[in-house]
Amino acid sequence: MAFDESLSYLLEERRIATLTTFDVQGMPHVTAVWFLWQNGALYLTTNDQSGKGRNLSRDPRMALCMECREAGREAGLSASGRAELLTGEKASALAGQINGKYLTPAALNHPVVGTAFSGMSNLVVKLVPERWISWDMAALGDALFPPGSDASGFFYPTLK
Secondary structure: OOOOHHHOHHHHOOOOEEEEEEOOOOOEEEEEEOEEEEOOEEEEEEOOOOHHHHHHHHOOEEEEEEEEOOOOOOEEEEEEEEEEEEOHHHHHHHHHHHHHHHOOHHHHHOOOHHHHHHHOOOEEEEEOOOEEEEEEHHHHHHHHOOOOOOHHHHOOOOOO
């Protein structure tokens, strides 16, 4: 499926993504990650000794899912493909950008917090998606319900 440009806001906003990798037994390993969308690629940071880091160094297959659970905006994107693992100076610069998307300057410059996140970020995973899956409940509602109708009565509100 092609990338749905109308959902690109999911890639730009500061959201938590769900990453799936595969462990040595072939079982899915699912974790929450921070990410950055840049020049047609998704980037995430981890540590080379983490489960996801070890999994991807052995098996580059991965999927990343970003979603919005806000009432009336429920939508999501899932990207899958093969990871490229980046280390060294290039990884360090990208890790700084990723951490900067989620942490304030005060956190990044803090001698304990900034150092801790920097130390957990020695590996950057690059994914140029080979496959996209998307869903958009607002668009589905527009297709199902007559124009001007209020479909909110058909769905429970998003849990908080």
